[in-house]
Amino acid sequence: MLQIQNQSLRPLTTAHLAQTMSLLTLPNLELRDRIMSELATNPALELVEERICPTCRRRLISGGPCPACARPEGEGPIVFLSSRDSSRSSRQTGQEESPLDREPVAPENLAAHVLEQLAADLSPEDRPLAAYILAGLDEDGFLQDHPAYIARATHSTLSQVTEVLDLIARADPPGLATTGPREALLAQLNLLGAENPNVLLARRMLAETFSELGRREFERISERLSIRVESVRQAAGFIRDNLNPYPARAFWGSGRQAQASDPNVYHNPDIQISFSPSATQGAIVVEVFAPVSGWLRVNPLFRQAMAQATEEHSAEWAQDLDRAALFVKCLQQRNNTMRRLMEILATNQHDFITRGDRHLQPLTRARLATQIGVHESTISRAVAHKSVALPDGRIVPLARFFDRSLSVRDRIKEIVHGEPRPLTDDEIAATLEREGIHVARRTIAKYRAMEGILPARLRHRKQAGAAARA
DNA sequence: CTATGGCACGGATT
DNA sequence: AATCCGTGCCATAG
Numbered sequence: 410m411l412q413i414q415n416q417s418l419r420p421l422t423t424a425h426l427a428q429t430m431s432l433l434t435l436p437n438l439e440l441r442d443r444i445m446s447e448l449a450t451n452p453a454l455e456l457v458e459e460r461i462c463p464t465c466r467r468r469l470i471s472g473g474p475c476p477a478c479a480r481p482e483g484e485g486p487i488v489f490l491s492s493r494d495s496s497r498s499s500r501q502t503g504q505e506e507s508p509l510d511r512e513p514v515a516p517e518n519l520a521a522h523v524l525e526q527l528a529a530d531l532s533p534e535d536r537p538l539a540a541y542i543l544a545g546l547d548e549d550g551f552l553q554d555h556p557a558y559i560a561r562a563t564h565s566t567l568s569q570v571t572e573v574l575d576l577i578a579r580a581d582p583p584g585l586a587t588t589g590p591r592e593a594l595l596a597q598l599n600l601l602g603a604e605n606p607n608v609l610l611a612r613r614m615l616a617e618t619f620s621e622l623g624r625r626e627f628e629r630i631s632e633r634l635s636i637r638v639e640s641v642r643q644a645a646g647f648i649r650d651n652l653n654p655y656p657a658r659a660f661w662g663s664g665r666q667a668q669a670s671d672p673n674v675y676h677n678p679d680i681q682i683s684f685s686p687s688a689t690q691g692a693i694v695v696e697v698f699a700p701v702s703g704w705l706r707v708n709p710l711f712r713q714a715m716a717q718a719t720e721e722h723s724a725e726w727a728q729d730l731d732r733a734a735l736f737v738k739c740l741q742q743r744n745n746t747m748r749r750l751m752e753i754l755a756t757n758q759h760d761f762i763t764r765g766d767r768h769l770q771p772l773t774r775a776r777l778a779t780q781i782g783v784h785e786s787t788i789s790r791a792v793a794h795k796s797v798a799l800p801d802g803r804i805v806p807l808a809r810f811f812d813r814s815l816s817v818r819d820r821i822k823e824i825v826h827g828e829p830r831p832l833t834d835d836e837i838a839a840t841l842e843r844e845g846i847h848v849a850r851r852t853i854a855k856y857r858a859m860e861g862i863l864p865a866r867l868r869h870r871k872q873a874g875a876a877a878r879a
Numbered sequence: 880c881t882a883t884g885g886c887a888c889g890g891a892t893t
Numbered sequence: 894a895a896t897c898c899g900t901g902c903c904a905t906a907g
Binding site: 786789792793811813833834835854855858865 | 881882891
């Protein structure tokens with residue numbers, strides 16, 4: 410089947426492979442940027458509106474029947490591609506009910522407020538551009554469209570757009586018109602003087618360990634950056650107290666920055682696994698989010714126009730056409746790989762998904778690779794930098810599906826929780842041995858550390874080692 | 880003397 | 894080829 414795909418692709422070259430690989434590695438949000446800039450620079454590419462399945466109302470990205478509905482609802486996972494783009498998903502799912510009294514503020518007010526401030530710095534011809542940008546922000550104050558897309562829509566240059574974006578980000582609700590909570594926080598940070606040592610560390614934490622920060626894994630951050638845990642906590646507190654991940658909410662006073670550090674809102678999943686609505690015992694639905702809503706194809710009109718292209722342009726156009734075809738092909742391949750990957754993963758790790766960490770089965774990328782007949786490095790790339798939302802609301806890295814020790818660590822947590830007398834690592838090892846799990850004493854110590862469990866000596870009375878959980 | 884954590888090594892994984 | 898992970902050895906804290 411691979412041959413068929415390859416045949417249909419004219420410039421079957423190393424470039425093709427290289428691009429497929431690099432796209433595979435990208436998480437959805439970054440892929441989205443890639444697609445947008447490609448879209449903005451290549452006239453042969455076209456973004457087609459999404460279709461909505463008439464029965465289940467899910468959006469589809471390619472032709473053919475809706476995979477969710479067409480499939481007879483049996484046992485086994487249902488895996489399909491969803492064109493809901495992932496930036497929205499975390500909001501619709503999980504416990505993010507957020508009774509936040511989000512008064513439906515008229516966005517015009519915010520836009521006007523910002524425009525007023527910018528009046529002095531803004532050249533007249535950039536005014537409409539700024540207005541366009543402000544109008545396109547979502548209710549949290551984030552940028553919806555890729556800069557390149559905006560440039561095209563407003564007939565501006567990319568540098569103009571970025572310039573104006575920068576101005577807006579410095580205006581009163583600071584961090585406005587950024588692409589997400591992280592960028593908003595960073596923008597706000599840049600406005601603060603660097604005299605505070607927290608600022609420096611905070612910037613590093615945001616840049617390098619953002620998802621860990623969202624999950625409040627301070628120990629891990631401290632490890633990664635080789636900074637004392639205390640400093641990390643301090644910087645995290647600084648971020649919480651002085652910055653706001655949702656600039657628009659802050660502006661409307663009511664914001665009170667609610668729960669500024671909800672672990673889940675920071676991180677948008679690339680994949681979502683949920684229980685099937687028609688709950689047939691444990692049936693699950695796996696959605697592989699598309700990076701953009703709608704789907705990409707080579708613009709048929711462009712292809713048509715190729716016919717009567719003048720010679721001076723034809724070479725250039727042909728190049729665009731090839732580029733577009735290649736890009737589309739690569740994306741399809743990426744989708745295909747992700748889908749097959751998740752299908753196997755969901756089947757194989759069904760118990761882990763539905764019943765929790767304990768039931769994670771040891772599985773290596775290499776084994777999986779032979780199962781679906783691709784090179785192991787392909788799997789590595791597919792798994793890297795992706796995150797998945799589990800039915801229980803947790804958002805975890807996809808790599809967790811390959812964690813060799815997760816189930817054992819989970820068991821250790823339980824043992825420690827259950828035993829009245831603090832057990833030493835040796836005793837824990839013995840307990841596990843009795844259950845048929847063989848791990849060295851030294852390894853127990855490491856697992857304990859990973860889970861933030863104190864050594865036996867220190868959890869004498871009550872182990873209140875309530876690390877980041879939930 | 881016992882329980883732990885640091886360092887480092889070899890084998891597995893990516 | 895580079896990286897990760899489990900483990901053994903040894904120093905040290907209690």
